[in-house]
Amino acid sequence: MNDKVYRILLFAVALIMPIVCGGVVYALVTDAYDAFQHFGFFKFLTSSEWSYTEGAEQYGALPFITGTLMTTLLALVFCIPFSLPVALFVGEYFKGTKIAAVLSTVTDLLAGIPSIIYGLWGFYTLRPLIMALNISPQGSGILTASLVLAIMIVPYASSLSAEFIKMVPNDLKEGAYSLGATRAEVIRKVVFPVAGSGIFSSYILAIGRALGETMTVTMLIGNTNNIPDSITSTGNSMASIIANQFGEADDLKLSSLIAIGLILFLITAFINLIGKIMIKRARIA
Amino acid sequence: MESVTPILEFNKTCVSYTKQTMAVKYVSAAIDRNSITAIMGPSGCGKSTLLRAVNLMHNLYPNIRVDGEILLNGENILSMEPIDVRRRVGMVFQRPAPFPTMSIYDNVLSGYALNGVRLSKTEKDETVEHCLKSVALWDEVKDVLNKKGTFLSGGQQQRLCIARALAMKPDILLMDEPTSALDPIATAHIEELMQELQKEVTILIVTHNMGQAMRISSKSMFMYLGELVEYGDTATMFSNPSDERTKAYLTGKMG
């Protein structure tokens, strides 16, 4: 095979990526079109109605957008107090030691557990606990889903943050120590500011993960089609309403679910793009 | 003449990275106040290791052991709190590394910020101006104090790092090959600066550059394989070294 044929072959194979991604967007847009046309794009986004009474069907995405944002942000809040210590443990305090390797392996394995198994654990262990603690009567809801979601994104946030914390030059840290700083002060005043944008971007990517997480949320969020009024109430996320209702949907409802899928796709794509750009910048700096 | 306590005294100081090997072996020497003392020797002779021991930098790495005594104004620093010692012993490293997230102004004051010491605005302004003036950087940066220190040239960055160390009003300033990453002009600047600074602070400098040692220091140490081979007046050592190894090094037959 000469060089020219080889280059053309590689190029031809690489064409699969634009084809697949174009196909994804095309399929979503064409099949979501009905719903957007019927309800109006803006109305669909802002309507909180989800009723399938024959002849007077009303579908709006607002409850699910709200549910997704609530679970994601809450998961982020729960995730930070654990992922940041893990990142400091692995990337600073015990950098390069065996115990750090053990902890990274543990978080790697956490990342490997299928989401349906997280869902089961949340349902059979965490949900009864939440009921027993009288936090919410039915046990499932935004809070329960977010807690498990937080565990699921800890590995993503911590491994990337640790990478950036490790990259903080030793020169800077020694410089700070030489001025009489304690380790805590070095971490707060040198490590965090220097690794800050990298750490921030790792949380953006973790958010990207949490947004689309499906099975865990479906099993734990309680599956009600209302706008959740508190963190203990039930609801649905964009992914969970699709998982729940796609199988038996047709016509307008199917199109509405696909429209929700399109919105979810756009949001995650946007978040991931921002995250990747920020990471690239943080790596260069 | 009455005897004064030397500002810094090594007393059988040893540093070991592993149980078997000692990087610095039983060094004993007293450093004169308000002078510049150079530590010379071939690479790996333990000169940087000895210098870092004075700032208790080795405490950061659990495997490194420091034995013997290092007396600062007569007090053994090895049994003192590292963060306390490091405030009184400034250090300038080989590669200039101003804090990239801080402005020039904040870099000078970084020691206070790191140690959680609050200064009034006037105190801050005075410290910054005084320190930048003593490193001859004030005129060059006084209009860009709020810019990041990383935009400065290498020589300017190193002077900023010296200012940062001086801001803490240390008793002694350690310099670990401070000009090895700089060009000749910046090096000359820094050497000139050190001559001025010794009025305020005692300087202990590790250098690879024999010319530099000769130009700036009043006393010199020559280390070889972790031992202090010779310590005395720089001029005497260069003209008439008492040890064969010193002679070999100074005439370029070693290292």
Next chain:
Amino acid sequence: MNKLKIRNRLAKDKALLWVVCLLAAFTAVPLFAILGEVFLRGYDQLSFSFFTEPTPTAYKAMKAIEAGEPIPGGIANGIVGTMLMLGMAAVAAIPIGILCGAFLAENSKNRFAQTVSYLTDLLQGTPSVIIGIVVYIWVVVPMKGYSAIAGSVALFIMMLPLIIRSTEETLKILPASLKEAGLALGGNRARVMLKVQLPAAFGGIFTGVLLAISRVIGETAPLMFTALGCSFIRFAIDKPISAVPLLIWEFFNDPNLQELIWGASLFLLLFVLTLNITAKYLAKKWNQ
């Protein structure tokens, strides 16, 4: 005063260390909690027949529960479905992914390659449930039915970016001298890639493939809209088919079958974690 302040700062320093250690250690708790629960509740279901028999009907299960007997049957239909779909997906995703990765490694500067690189990130970040919807539109609707093919297309799309990335990254960290030496000996670029670079990158690529498999094997949502599920063992690729995670979902939703959840989950979990650990171990070994 000064002494007091120093003591205060040192106390804070120590406190941070303890908080970090404590919280970091606490992060390991869910892993062991999950492993423990799945293992304790699932291990007594694992028997030979659990792997060789298909899922019982809800009626049969109900009878068995009434009679106080263990539920008969197993997850063989799911295992067969998972293997079949995974096999088909891998057969396509491995060569295509490796070639795409090679393309990216060879053309990192050109504009088209940068686009492909961005799209790979895009696809990798796309929620799997959306892949399910898209494959439903692409495959299930035109074929007028759920099928193993549709399921494997979904798995293929999810594996592809993972394999592309690991191939690209492994090829990029190979020393440039390797490629240059190959070219200097008169090999053309295709031959150098095939005979020198890819073999040298084998470890990294293999690890990447293992991780890609372990990542998609537990995927449930996309299979719900594509493979659907099937209660008996079948090898047809144009008919609905089951998969282990689909079975777990079924058991979860059917009160009569709930006892089977844990055996199936234990099997899935062990499979995924073994793949993960193997991949990590091999990566470490090949790096040395």
